[in-house]
Structures are given as structure tokens and as C-alpha cells.
Amino acid sequence: MALMLKDIYTRLLERGHKLTPQRWAIIAIFLMNRGRHLSADDVFAMLRETHPNNGIATVYRTLELLEEIDVLKKLDFGDGRARYEVRDDDNHHHHHLVCQQCGKITEFEDDLLIALEAAIHKKTGFQITEHVAKFYGVCAECQQKAENG
């Protein structure tokens, strides 16, 4: 099921953290932008609109905290900055398709990697806890543009 505010609140309190206005605002930004992959600077810019005197350091700390309590998932698309997305219980196995033309990032659901993980464990004894899979190429739209151009 989708992650709710109540869950986040509970997780924070369980670990002895406070629900400050800054954290509240940053959580809201992510909940209002589900499906997007926000960088610290993206969040900072959005936060500034409503909280003009928030510091960037707080954004970084909050992102780190939200990752620790499994609210956010840290992503790396190789563009030199970390990005984050909401980690719902039901989005556990989607992969990212990065278009090298327009930079757009789409998602793809598939559990084929589970089979691969099983094969790896069988052959090497390696116990996998997490995987990262990214695919680089050209999205359907950019292919069409290239044909028509």
C-alpha cells in the first residue's frame, strides 16, 4: 500500500526524532511529487518558496534521515548529484530507463532480476540485499523525433 503521513510520523517517533516544520515541509514536497526524482537542490528550491530561510544543510540532513527510516530511496543517475524518490512498499522492483537524448527518466516494473539474484547466490554464495539496475538508451519519443527530423 502507499506510504502515508501517519507511517512516517510513527517511524520518526519510534526512533526518537522530532517532527519539525522543516521536516514536515520536505516530506510534503515528496508526497506532492510522487514519481519524481528530486535532488537536494530541487527540494531546496521548492522549500524556499514556502520557507525562505531554510538552510540547504537541513535539506541534506533531512534527506539522510528520511532514507534511514525507509521513507526515501537514494538514487544515482550518474549526473553528479544524488536524487531521491518515495519508497513505497509496493514499488520495490522497478528499474529506471534513462534517455540519453532528452534526459527523461521512465520506470519499468519487472521481477526478472529476482531470478538473476537467485542464480548469483547459488553460484557464488553472495547474499544479496539490494540491487541497482539502470538502462541507458533512447526513449520512444526521441526515436520518433530523430526519424522525422
Next chain:
Amino acid sequence: MALMLKDIYTRLLERGHKLTPQRWAIIAIFLMNRGRHLSADDVFAMLRETHPNNGIATVYRTLELLEEIDVLKKLDFGDGRARYEVRDDDNHHHHHLVCQQCGKITEFEDDLLIALEAAIHKKTGFQITEHVAKFYGVCAECQQKAENG
């Protein structure tokens, strides 16, 4: 087949690059350390042993150049620095297993991801040119240590 010095020499000259002693030395470092994943700093340290007055900027420039001509493959293990390995013609589909305990990186050969790429193209029209797959977990040795400790 394995990448030879002659191939590298040819590729450099074809594109109008010069074969300087510095480049020669850096190429040699990679050929003498096949299978390892060297960072710019690793290369710099090794280079210093024989060429004490080489600059780090040259290392970065050379790594970039060698990547451009497909001699090296740039890797990102999420430790905040880029790493490089020799890109042989025959190592096209190995994945990296990163042990979260000891940091060791092992490799695993498998073409299962090809099937996944086909599935993605069929469903989304996305034309994939490259993929990155990394698996994080605990290697067999660290598991044993944990059991015995």
C-alpha cells in the same frame, strides 16, 4: 580477444592523439592490473612510483581519453569516486557484486539481463544501448566470519 597495446596505439593515432610517455605509463598500469577497478587516485599513486612529477590532472585527462576510445570503462560503485577497468571485447556482460562488509568487489557473468532488455523494448519502445547492474550484499567469506565470530 583480449585488448592489446597495438590496438590502443592504433585507436589513439586514428583520432589524432599523441602517444606520450604519461599515457603509455597509465595504459601500462591498467594492463598490469587487469581485473582491478582503479580510481584516479589509485592510478596517480602507482604512476608516482615511476613518474614522480606527473600531475593528477593528467591522470584525469588520460582516463577520460581512454574511455572515449573504448579502452577503459568507467564504473561507479557509489563510494564517491569514479573507477575504471579495461574494457575487453569479451567482458561485455559481467555484473559487479559489492560486499557491504569488506568492500570487496567480485564479478559475475550472466546474460540474463539481455532478456530483460528485450522485454523493456517490447513494452515501452525504449531502445537500450547500455545497462548498469550492481548487486549489494554480503560475500560468502564475510558470512562465514559472521557465523564464526
Next chain:
DNA sequence: ATAGTAAACGAGAATCATTCTAAATACAAG
């Protein structure tokens, strides 16, 4: 061989995302 020219070099400054520090503030519990 020699000189000309573009490429490459070294040293250090600059950049950029991220992390740390120090001092100030807010919150929860007694």
C-alpha cells in the same frame, strides 16, 4: 635533422555537491 604547430603537460586555482562546525534555538520531560 629542424622548425612550426597543435596537443599535452604541470601546478595550482576553481567548481560543485556534500558534510562538518559552532553557536543559537526549539522541544519534551520533570
Next chain:
DNA sequence: CTTGTATTTAGAATGATTCTCGTTTACTAT
């Protein structure tokens, strides 16, 4: 209210990477 702890801000620090610029070098054509 007071005290201890968590959190915040602003700015400095960090660390990998890139840029700049004056100098040097490898290749080319004389």
C-alpha cells in the same frame, strides 16, 4: 520554568573532478 537533548542556520571545510594558463612536447612538413 528549567534543563538536557535534538535541531537549526550560516558559513567554512572537504574531496573528487575540472579548468586555466604558461610551458613543454610529439608529430609533420619542410
